[in-house]
Amino acid sequence: MKLANPLYYPIAVLFGGIVMVASVRFANLPSSIAVPVSIVISTVGASLIKTIQPEPLNLDNPELERHLRSVIDSATGLIDSAQALRTEADRLLVDSDQIDLLVAVQYACDRTIELPDKIKLLAKRMSGANSLLTTNQLEREIRKVQSNLGSSSGIEKDELQKLRMELENNLQLAKQGQDARKAQVINLDRLITAQAGILQQLQNKLRTSDLHNNSQIVELQSLSDDIKDIYSNVDRLVAQ
16 A cells, blocks of 8 residues: 555544544643654555545546546456466466467466556546647657558557547547547547457467367467557557
């Protein structure tokens, strides 16, 4: 649990003050003890409140903030699934000819676990007065995605094409003076939904496949690569 500044949480300060007064008046403790104790209690209380209450995203757009919060929650919900899949893969993939698949699954699970923090980084970039994307930024990103399309294939290419379409939509919104962040969040939502589906497919096939059959191992490897590709596209979106 990370410590929080109690000054940002009035309830914690109030409770600490009550403890200090009670300690001095009713427990007859000296102020040299009561004051530090109340400060500790206020800090711990503030930290607990911070843990329970999500930090505001400060997007100045309540609907957008609710949507982005939902995407963060969805990504956070994948952490347990990814950890469970990693544990299952560690148990099932023990032979020497399965090591490459094990490494691929572990890597895909690790990247899935990192998704919530990635999206929170984007949320920070979206907040504040300078959060709206400029046409120059968007045009630069469209050119970058277009250049990556030439060397991509499979699901990565499909996702890059969708990302390009979203960026072009963002560009139109920016030219109209509207909030282009909405399209970014929609795109993130789609990517996280796709990640959840592929993660479930990977778990199902890991349980039902013949793990000594080369073609089935290749299929599992492909699903792991799909997860990595989606993570890469989230990374690109965050880096815009």
